Amino acid sequence: MVTRWFVPYNSTQTNKDATERNKEFFLGWFMEPLTKGKYPYIMRELVGEQLPEFNETEAKLVKGSYDFLGINYYQTQYVYAIPANPPDRLSIMNDLLIFLDQHPHTPLGL
Numbered sequence: 001m002v003t004r005w006f007v008p009y010n011s012t013q014t015n016k017d018a019t020e021r022n023k024e025f026f027l028g029w030f031m032e033p034l035t036k037g038k039y040p041y042i043m044r045e046l047v048g049e050q051l052p053e054f055n056e057t058e059a060k061l062v063k064g065s066y067d068f069l070g071i072n073y074y075q076t077q078y079v080y081a082i083p084a085n086p087p088d089r090l091s092i093m094n095d096l097l098i099f100l101d102q103h104p105h106t107p108l109g110l
Helices: 013-036 041-050 056-062
Strands: 002-008 072-081 098-101
Touching (some): 002 013, 013 041, 013 056, 013 072, 013 098
Parallel strands (some): 002 072
Antiparallel strands (some): 072 098
């Protein structure tokens, strides 16, 4: 799976929570159906009816349907929390209530 890695923009609990939520949306979106037969709880909670559910048959077919799982990432991004948007302005990037920043003041790794 090609993805990204995420770290909190700063050490506030709000941004730490946003980072974990973002990981669930980016990694869990694909990994949890394969390993648990359903989407991550936080996705189901925030996206609601927009996110399709696996029926029992589909969940059994998807869960464990892999021989090998690998993660490949080329980029790390900073995550910070944003306020909830009105229901008519939801999108894949703001459903999870985060903003990604590629060019913060402190470079990663320093």
